[in-house]
Amino acid sequence: MEQASVGDVSGPARVAPAGEGIGQEELALAARNHGLPLEALRYEVTPPGLHYVLVHYDIPATDADGWALTVGGRVRTPLSLDLDALRAFPAVTHRVTMECAGNGRARLSPRPVSQPWLVEAVGTADWTGVPLGLVLEGAGVRSDAVEAVFTGADHGVERGVEQDYRRSLPLPYATAGDSGVLVAYAMNGLPLPPQHGYPLRLVVPGWYGMAHVKWLRDITLVDAPFTGFQQSVAYRYRWSADDPDDPGEPVTRIAPRALMAPPGFPDFMSRTRVVRPGPVRLYGRAWSGHGAVARVEVSADDGLPPIPAEVASPQQHPWAWQAWSCTWTATPGRHTLTVRATDTEGRAQPLEQPWNRGGFGNNEVQRVAVLCL
């Protein structure tokens, strides 16, 4: 008998053919992980338990007592920092909107088989911690270091590869003050919840969630770009359905998106909204990892020109979503409300999503079905 291996329980990445419904494995992921219920867009800072969560393996059993963050590799002074040592650094708080790179995946056709998000994998929190640059300054980064590699305590198998969750960031980006990268120990003023990385996580403002390594236990400075699974195999844009050997391009910053808190009240099963005729206030949040959101437009698919929304200034919290609102005059019948953000660099949400094999960076406009009665 051939010896068993982790590959026996870990299939290759797969794309579901058109018409194949969500399977039990995708459902098991959807039941564990969860998105932001869209009505929670009403909160500028997402209350605990409503922020999206994506855990690759298990939430590890961690304890702040005795936790050590080690810093090594191409440094002059390897460090081992406990929570007290990190709290002794000057604390910084950033309000950051975080989004899963796979958000929108289950709207693609054909559908990449993985965590099946629709549009709701997002949330905003106030993260408090130490600027990464200060931590690394203490260790003394050697001049040949090109990247910092971050290792979490979560351990599992993915596409046949047994691994600790591990990602890197380039230097000097990782340590620049205006990047805002933090080693965070508090979320909304409290210790991190277990599912958000207790006791320590990385926060990388403007980047998709895969960069914000949770349960952070080690930072290693390296003199060559990191090529681990989560950097070189997963989290790549591969635009072709036919070339499995395409190395792809790295997934990094968050593409612009606006979401609407669906108006009126819903049907339980279809989630279609019911509104009354007359003026309806529409509101939500919009964000981009490339800069501020410059414009949000709502259309009600009735041949009328889009309604420009008022968009809040990003000034106070440059890495957080911006509130937007407008008034729509509802008339009896069915409508599809569409909301679309454009950032200050001119990036606009696509009306139809370009497909990629991993289902990353999908920011097709949101569409909300409404019946006005």
Next chain:
Amino acid sequence: MEQASVGDVSGPARVAPAGEGIGQEELALAARNHGLPLEALRYEVTPPGLHYVLVHYDIPATDADGWALTVGGRVRTPLSLDLDALRAFPAVTHRVTMECAGNGRARLSPRPVSQPWLVEAVGTADWTGVPLGLVLEGAGVRSDAVEAVFTGADHGVERGVEQDYRRSLPLPYATAGDSGVLVAYAMNGLPLPPQHGYPLRLVVPGWYGMAHVKWLRDITLVDAPFTGFQQSVAYRYRWSADDPDDPGEPVTRIAPRALMAPPGFPDFMSRTRVVRPGPVRLYGRAWSGHGAVARVEVSADDGLPPIPAEVASPQQHPWAWQAWSCTWTATPGRHTLTVRATDTEGRAQPLEQPWNRGGFGNNEVQRVAVLCL
């Protein structure tokens, strides 16, 4: 043109034929609502955000300031109680395990189309509030009252019926001290999170989640049994696939169940577990709404007799789950671990689930696929 109605966005209850994958509507519910990641069974009290959540419509925009709980109907003195008035009553805290009545629905074949839970719709919290009996004593229940009807602030459409979420409990059960029914304003020592009913919810120890009305705004005493949608149409056991007019039996108390924190580490996509050969500690929680759990047994499907687990005493918290643990000696190869609870009234989890049309009260034993390497 016929006039549109809420029925146009709200289809009848439906059972998916065998082989039909989870659809986009079920997925949208799975992305909003969420279960307990099973490794979180390690916590006696579920941390915020890991407790299961099921919201029928939207989480309403509520505010404790100005919130009024009205008490009326067959009472001598109708009341309107704000949060301060409720906090002036003697406070009681109960540790309660809550489970969704639809837990396990997506494992049924054919599958009732609704929130597609697998096994994870459970959680345990410390709920603080006022015994319902004290609140009703203040209002003076008239002798002809037979039930109390509880109305939440969540509003929506379900199977064509526009409604506020509303459920009843029989008197005198609702007010008896040993029923433990609470009007709760705190969860784990803090104000209720929005998704758990802020600022007020009913807690009905031992009953499935549908009884624990969230965003509680009114209690009305009535002189005839309540026949609203959530009481007489939804949340009924209907054992026949062929008789849609079957009134069914009411869903009330939680059937016994044990869950295991899956051992070892998982594969990301299949969630299959990997363990090493040798002794493996297996642990989890078990509960029943009919009394204490008397016995938990684990089998590893290898022809060996089941392993009896040690089960913690329910003494201190009679309405909370009980910890269980045992040691399994893993041998190389594939295994399916099965865990089964039996309560003190002799109710044991079924090895194969009897089917019902709504997919309620499913407590078929959990099965965990494990590869030992």
